[in-house]
Amino acid sequence: MATPTIKALSAVIFALSSNAMATELRIDNVKLYQPAEQMFSAPTSIYIEHGNIVKLLPSTHKQKVADHVIDAKGQFAVAGLMDLHVHLGSSGSNYTNFQYLPVEAHFNANLYLGVTDIVDLFSFDNVLTEAKQLQQTQTSPNLFYAGTLFTNPGGHGTQFGGKAYVINQDSDIEALWQQHLATNPHVTKAVIESFGGMGNTLTDTQLAELGKRSKAANLPYFVHVSTLADGKRAIKAGASALAHGINGEDIDAEFIELMLSHNVTYIPTLAVYHNHASESEHQQISHQTELLPVLHKKLQGCLFDKVPEPNVWFKTMWQKRAHAYQNIVKLHKAGVTIATGSDAGNPYTLHGIGLHNEIDALAMAGLANGEIINAATINGATTLAVDDKQGQLAQGYKANFILLNENPLQNINALHHINAVYKEGVKINREQLAERNQIIQPVGQECNANITSxxxxxxxxxxxxxxxxxxxxxxxxxxxxxxxxxxxxxxxxxxxxxxxxxxxxxxxxxxxxxxxxxxxxxxxxxxxxxxxxxxxxxxxxxxxxxxxxxxxxxxxxxxxxxxxxxxxxxxxxxxxxxxxxxxxxxxxxxxxxxxxxxxxxxxxxxxxxxxxxxxxxx
Known part of the structure; x- marks a missing residue:
């Protein structure tokens, strides 16, 4: 057997060392969205290792070795989208033809549509247990959750028949707070909802105590509000985000100043108020066919074949939408952080699809395309205090992003037409997710059946x-x-x-x-x-x-x-x-x-x- 030459051994050692230093994945010729400038970069190469972006180099530079190389051919990359308001325990069906889908279907829908981060603001323990188990067995969106919400006796959140943290008196807070912490939550959720002044709410003292405890525990404090007065109460109590905006009346200078001075994020959830009416009047959701492959055919039929007329309350909110739109523009111009939340799970507000409906609503409100992208990415990460590793495409950040053929700064609808989704550097098999969701049968009776009397x-x-x-x-x-x-x-x-x-x-x-x-x-x-x-x-x-x-x-x-x-x-x-x-x-x-x-x-x-x-x- 011939003895290897020194030159041959050197070549082997070099090859081995080169492979040892090779990055797992390199994606070439991709344009990256830059949130600060609201523009896309020149063609760039992304280096991904262990789910993180480890290096970015202009495509004109000599590239380093990678185990796998993909040519993006000039596609546009946007960080994974964030939905800061979902409820995994409900499926977005209407009450006329109620249907239930498991958490897996909602996870699949979000990933298919590029939503890599979701915040569940109220689901029961069994739903969150199901979600956590799924995260151990399949690629899933990053899940942030509040678990149970804090409310007053008979308040919003108690009508669903399950557990809620009901504060009867101030002395109840300590024990309820310990229950809250025991669930290892990522955020705190409290409710101010008087239903037009007809009911009681948590007191200012109770709201402030929850705010103080959330701050000490480094938990973002989301407060459900609906009126201008309640919005001000929430901010003064220490809210870091308003879950729902002020949609039925005009905001004033005091509200804007409070939002700015307390650095509060505004999450308007326009879509949940408008989706039913939009579908009833304009077939807005059912016509967005690019969003529907992940929605089971039965649920599509239940929702779209015979749309019931929205109730009076929703029709009233739809008629008042000018207030909601104007408020968003005022807040943005003042420098208030706006982020996206869909309230998915409510009728006609579907998981994954609902976030895209919210993007459309922000466009109707008048936000520029770059502002909308920021609302759905970096602003959400900032609200959750994870903006040091998520929300944008930069070195050291999670490799969560979507690839688009068209520039969404020129046409925001490009965000609906996704070519690829990457979750921590792994390309999601979107077709498989869509197929799986057609197999997961909704639980519920046949919808819109012709029943003879x-x-x-x-x-x-x-x-x-x-x-x-x-x-x-x-x-x-x-x-x-x-x-x-x-x-x-x-x-x-x-x-x-x-x-x-x-x-x-x-x-x-x-x-x-x-x-x-x-x-x-x-x-x-x-x-x-x-x-x-x-x-x-x-x-x-x-x-x-x-x-x-x-x-x-x-x-x-x-x-x-x-x-x-x-x-x-x-x-x-x-x-x-x-x-x-x-x-x-x-x-x-x-x-x-x-x-x-x-x-x-x-x-x-x-x-x-x-x-x-x-x-x-x-």
Whole structure:
């Protein structure tokens, strides 16, 4: 066997040493977005090692060795997008055709659309456990979370039936705060929401105490607000970010000065207010086909095939959008940091897609394209205090970015047309994510099905058989009311107890839901035989076209003795807070008896008993 020459050995050693020093990945001929200048660089080579950008060299320089080399062919690179307001426990479906998708589908949707960082501002423990497990087994967006939010008794966040940090008095904060820290949160979330002045909120003292504790723990402090007055309260209490903007009224000079002096980020979440109306009126979401491959076909059908009319509140917000847009422009011109959050999970605000809807909304508000890109990247990183390693493409930063053919500074829609997504230096298989999301079946009934009504029988219930009635109360919305049902001797007894009214009031009662809609057009109304009740009560008819709880209703009197009352259909009226629906007896889906007290008033009868012997059509 021949002995190697010194020259040959030197060549081997050089080759080995060169390979040892080789970078994992080099991407050549790519133009990098520069947030400070709001411009793209000249063609550059990015060197990526262990998920980080380790070097940037102009393409005109002699390049260093890399294990893998990709020619980007002049594409435009933007740092991974950030959504500072999501809820992983909900799927963006409408309430008419409710569907549920697991966290995996939401992770896939975000990555497919270049959203590499998300902030969950309120999800229950089981959802966050699911998210953490997924992060261990598959490439996922970076997840920052608040976990449970802080709110007042009966306040926003309590209506979902799960855990919330409810502060009854100042002394509650210590124990609740320790629970908060035990979940290892990345941010704190508190709520100021009076629902137009109809309900109580956390006090200034409580808000400030949460702000002080968040600052000491180095946790960004996000506060949900909706009015100008509440926005000022949040800032003075130490908020580092406003979750939702001031969308229904004009901001003033004091608000702007407070935002600047306290260095607070403004996260307007325009899309969540506008998406339903935008789809209903202009088919805005369903026409953005470049965003939809990652949305399951069933959910697309549930959302887009028959769009229900937005409720009155959302339509009002849509009509007031000029305030929201003008406020954003004022704040930006003053130098306030604006960042993107979608509130994904709400109806028509879909994970991943919702962030792109928010980008479009900021463009409609009048922000320049560079300002929008900054809002979706570096400004989010600054808000989360991770701007030393995320939010831009620079040496030492995470290699999270998207590649685009078109310059988004010239056309912001270019952000919707993504060629490639890199998460910590690894190219995401977007086609595989889209395919996977078509396999993950939404949980829910068939949507928009043509259900034929059955001819109604005269007797709805004579209470000869098992009880078909269900309890209803404000407990599902965080209230303290309750209902008990007793079926005995062919009489249904309804026992109700009303708690303290929340911002939605207090209510308790019973309902029956029909398996198939009733066509009662051959009848004139509803007849019932009952006695009891110490106060008037409401009888409501559920109609298939009413989707916002503004049912056709009639107030009925209490009666000490058995009485039979006939109520013509013509006397049932909607209250007026929802969308007006044309009455028809051809599609009745159920009935409801409710005892109610309104916000700010004591219950007329805290405890009540009502007896129902028969109910039917006449």
């Amino acid at each position: 059955q001819t109604a029988q005269a007797v709805i219930d004579n209470f000869n058989d098992k009880n078909q009635w269900l309890t209803v109360s404000d407990s599902a919305m965080g209230g303290g009311s309750a209902t008990e049902l007793v079926l005995k001797d062919k009489v249904l007894t309804v026992k109700t107890s009303l708690g303290k009214p929340t911002h939605f009031g207090a209510w308790a009662g019973t309902e029956i839901r029909f398996k198939q809609p009733n066509d009662a057009s051959n009848f004139d109304g509803v007849a019932l035989t009952y006695k009891g009740s110490k106060a008037p009560f409401t009888l409501s008819i559920y109609h298939s076209e009413v989707q916002d709880w503004d049912h056709f209703s009639k107030m009925l009197p209490a009666s000490e003795d058995w009485t039979t009352v006939k109520v013509p259909f013509s006397e049932f009226k909607q209250f007026g807070f929802g969308n007006k629906v044309q009455w028809s007896a051809k599609s009745i889906t159920g009935l409801n008896f409710v005892w109610r007290s309104m916000p700010g008033t004591p219950p007329p009868v805290p405890n009540n008993e009502f007896h129902l012997k028969s109910i039917g059509y006449f």
